[in-house]
Amino acid sequence: MAPNMFFVSLLLLLIPASVSFQLNGEEGFISGAISEKGLDYAKDLLIHEAMSTILSLQLPQIEKTARVRLVGKCKIVLSNITFVGVNINSSYVKTGEKGIVLIASGGTAYLSMNWSYSCSTWLLPVSISDQGDAFVKVKGTQVGLTLNFENQEGSLKLILLDYGFYVGNLFIKLNGGASWLYQRVVDLFEGRIASAVEDTVSGKIREGISKLSSLLQSLPKEISLGKTAVLNVSFVNNPVLTNSSIEFEINGLVTGKNETLVPQGYHREPEASFSCGGLSNMIKISLHEDVLNSASLVYFNAGSMQWIVDKLPDQALLNTAAWRFIVPQLYRRFPNKDMELNISVSSPPIVQVTNQNIDATIHIDIIVDVEDAGEVACISMEISASCSAEILQNNVAGNLRLNDFSTYLKWTKIGPLHMHLIQLTISAILRTTVLPFVNFLLRQGIPLPYFYGFAVQNAHTMYNAPWITVCSDISFSRNYYLSQLPIFVL
Numbered sequence: 001m002a003p004n005m006f007f008v009s010l011l012l013l014l015i016p017a018s019v020s021f022q023l024n025g026e027e028g029f030i031s032g033a034i035s036e037k038g039l040d041y042a043k044d045l046l047i048h049e050a051m052s053t054i055l056s057l058q059l060p061q062i063e064k065t066a067r068v069r070l071v072g073k074c075k076i077v078l079s080n081i082t083f084v085g086v087n088i089n090s091s092y093v094k095t096g097e098k099g100i101v102l103i104a105s106g107g108t109a110y111l112s113m114n115w116s117y118s119c120s121t122w123l124l125p126v127s128i129s130d131q132g133d134a135f136v137k138v139k140g141t142q143v144g145l146t147l148n149f150e151n152q153e154g155s156l157k158l159i160l161l162d163y164g165f166y167v168g169n170l171f172i173k174l175n176g177g178a179s180w181l182y183q184r185v186v187d188l189f190e191g192r193i194a195s196a197v198e199d200t201v202s203g204k205i206r207e208g209i210s211k212l213s214s215l216l217q218s219l220p221k222e223i224s225l226g227k228t229a230v231l232n233v234s235f236v237n238n239p240v241l242t243n244s245s246i247e248f249e250i251n252g253l254v255t256g257k258n259e260t261l262v263p264q265g266y267h268r269e270p271e272a273s274f275s276c277g278g279l280s281n282m283i284k285i286s287l288h289e290d291v292l293n294s295a296s297l298v299y300f301n302a303g304s305m306q307w308i309v310d311k312l313p314d315q316a317l318l319n320t321a322a323w324r325f326i327v328p329q330l331y332r333r334f335p336n337k338d339m340e341l342n343i344s345v346s347s348p349p350i351v352q353v354t355n356q357n358i359d360a361t362i363h364i365d366i367i368v369d370v371e372d373a374g375e376v377a378c379i380s381m382e383i384s385a386s387c388s389a390e391i392l393q394n395n396v397a398g399n400l401r402l403n404d405f406s407t408y409l410k411w412t413k414i415g416p417l418h419m420h421l422i423q424l425t426i427s428a429i430l431r432t433t434v435l436p437f438v439n440f441l442l443r444q445g446i447p448l449p450y451f452y453g454f455a456v457q458n459a460h461t462m463y464n465a466p467w468i469t470v471c472s473d474i475s476f477s478r479n480y481y482l483s484q485l486p487i488f489v490l
Contacts, residue, residue, distance in 0.1 A: 028236040028249025029288040035245050038282030038474070043093040045476055047104055051086045057204065058082045059111070059196045064188045072121030078113050078134075078189060081196070085110035095241050099148035099161055107141035109197065115174065115185065132176035134185075138197060140168020145205075154221050154234030154251075158213035165202050167194040222255075229254050229298045245284075252288065254295040256302060276471035281458070283474060289466040292351040292358075305345035313433055320370065326421045329414050330377075334370045342367040346380070353466045357388040359403075365410065377417065378410040381426070391459040391470065395445030400438055402430060 034042075059081035067073050089106025116131035146162035170190050221234040232251040239248040276284055299305060309318075316322050318339050324331035349362045364381045384404035390397055407423040409416075459472035 028251055029291050029294075030233075030252030031247060031249045031286045033245045033247040033284040033286075035280070035282055035284070037280055039093050039095075039246070041282055041474065043091060043102060046102075047088055047091055051088065054086050054109075054201070055083050057200055059193075059200050062189060062192050062196060064192075066188060072119050072128075074117050074119035076115065076117040076185065076188065078115055078185075078193070081111055081113040081136075081193070083109060084112050095246060097241075099146050099159075102145045102147070103143070105142045107143070109138040109141055111136040111138065111193075111197075130176070132174065134175060135173045136193060137171040137173075138167055138169075138194070139171070140166075142166045142168075143201075147209075149216075149239070151235050151238070152217070154236070155217045155219065156235055158209060158216050160206065160209045163202070163205065165198050165205070167197055170194055224257075225254065225295075227257065228302045228304055229256060229295060252291050254291065254298050256298050276460075276462070276469075281471040281473055284469060284471050286467045286469045289351055289353040289358075289468075292353075293348075296351060297348045300345060300348040305349075307343045309341040309343060313437065317429065326425055327414075327417055330368075330370075333414060334373055334376075337371045337373065339371065340369040342369055342375070353463060353468055355463050355465050357386045357463060358468065359384070359386050376414050377412040379417075379419075379422065380408055380410045382406050388461075389468070390461050391456060391472070392445060394455055397445035398442040400435060400442060402427075402435060405430065 061077065061079045062081070063075065063077040065073065065075045086109045087107065088104045089108075091102070091104040093103075094101045113134050113136065114131065115134050116129070118127050118129040120127045142165070144162070144164040145160065148159040148161050150157045150159055170193060172186055172190070172193075174185060222230040222232050224230055232253050232255060234251050236249050236251050239246060241247075312318055318341070320331045320334050320337045320339060344365050344367075346363045346365050349360050352359045352361075362383045362385070364383065366379045366381065367375050368377045368379070369375050382405070383402070386401045386403055388399050405423070405427050407419055407426065409419055454474050454476055456470075456472040457475045459470055462469045462471065
C-alpha cells in the first residue's frame with residue numbers, strides 16, 4: 001500500500017470545492033490552501049511520474065487471419081507490444097464548479113513489438129512463415145480527466161467524473177518481411193493497435209483511481225502525539241474553490257488518548273483569503289491558536305505538566321547554602337541541605353497568537369522540598385512569555401522571550417519570606433541560565449518529516465491573530481519512492 005501513498009499525497013493538492021457533504025457545521029482549526037503555482041507543480045509532477053509508469057505497460061497480443069492474393073490464407077500475429085517511450089507536448093489544470101480538470105495533449109507514444117505470420121496455400125505442400133520486429137509511433141494522443149473529492153464522515157473519496165483518452169495517427173515500421181506484409185499489417189491492425197492502446201491505458205487509469213480512492217478513505221483520522229494525546233485530522237466542511245486557490249479545512253484539535261469526542265467550546269474566527277505577504281508560494285497552512293490551547297488542556301488534565309527538579313546546570317542552587325542571604329531562615333534551620341523543587345502548572349497555560357508572535361501565560365507552583373525535612377514552602381509564579389517560530393531549511397526553530405514575571409508566597413513552614421529578593425533571584429536565574437539553555441535547544445530546530453517524499457522549501461512563517469501561517473513551496477525527493485512507484489498512469 002505504501003508506494004501508492006505518493007499519488008495520494010499528490011492528489012491531495014487537487015481538492016475541488018464542489019462537495020456537498022457537511023459535518024453539522026463543525027469547524028476546522030487547521031486550514032490549507034493550494035495556489036495556482038502549487039496546482040501547476042502537482043500537475044507537472046503527476047504527469048512526469050505517470051509517463052515513467054506507462055513504460056511498464058504491455059498491450060495484449062493481437063492476431064488476425066486474412067486471405068492474401070497469390071499467397072493464400074495467412075495468420076498474422078503481433079506480440080510483445082510494449083511502450084518504450086512517451087512524452088507530452090502540453091498540459092494544463094483548471095478548476096471548475098464540478099471539480100479539477102486535467103488535460104494533457106500533443107502526446108507521442110512509442111511502442112515496440114514482434115510480428116509473425118504463417119500462410120498456407122494449395123500451390124505448395126508446406127506453409128510459408130516469417131517473423132521479425134516492428135516499431136510503432138502514436139502521435140496526437142490526448143488525455144482528459146475530471147476529478148472530484150467527496151467528503152464522507154471526515155474522509156475523502158476520489159471520484160472520476162469524466163474521462164477521455166484519444167489516439168491520433170499511427171506510423172508502423174516493419175523490419176524484414178515481404179512488401180505485401182506491410183500493407184496488410186496497416187490495413188488489418190492499425191485500428192486494433194489504436195483501440196488496444198486506448199483500452200489498456202484507460203483501464204489502468206480507472207484502476208489507479210479506484211485504488212487511490214480506497215487509500216484516501218483508509219487514511220487515519222487522527223495522529224498519535226505520544227502516549228497522552230491525539231490530533232484530529234479529519235476533514236470538515238466543504239473545500240472552497242476560488243479563482244486563485246483551493247482551500248480546505250481539517251478539525252485540528254487535540255484530544256486525550258481515551259477521549260472519543262472532540263473538545264467543545266472552541267470557536268474560531270474566519271481566516272483571510274490566500275495571502276503570503278505578496279510572495280508566490282505553492283501552499284499555505286494555517287493553524288488556529290485553539291489547536292495549541294486544546295493541547296495545553298489535554299496535557300494539563302493528564303498530569304503531564306509536573307516535574308521534580310533535582311539537577312540544574314548550576315547544581316549549587318539546589319542547596320540551602322546558596323540561599324542563605326536571600327532566605328536566611330531556610331539556611332539557619334537546614335544548613336547545607338540539598339533541595340528538590342516540585343514544579344507543577346496550576347492551570348492550563350493560555351496561548352494567544354498575536355500579529356507578531358505567540359504569547360503564553362503560565363501559572364506555576366514551586367514547592368521547596370528540603371532533604372530530611374520535607375516540603376517547607378510553596379511559591380506561586382505567573383510567567384508571561386513570547387515565542388517566535390521560523391523554518392530554517394527543513395527544521396522548525398524558535399526563540400523564547402520572558403516578558404513578565406511575578407511571584408507570591410502561597411504557604412510556608414519557615415516563616416515570612418522576602419518575596420522581592422526571591423523574585424529578583426529567580427528572574428536572574430531564568431534569564432541567565434534557563435532561557436539561554438532553552439533557546440540553545442530551540443535554535444537547533446526540530447526536523448520536519450518527509451510526507452511520503454515531499455518536503456517544504458523556501459518556507460516562511462507569518463502571524464495574523466489568531467492564526468499562525470506557514471507559506472511554502474514543496475519539493476519531491478525522487479529517491480524516496482523511486483523503486484516503489486505505483487502502477488498508475490495518465
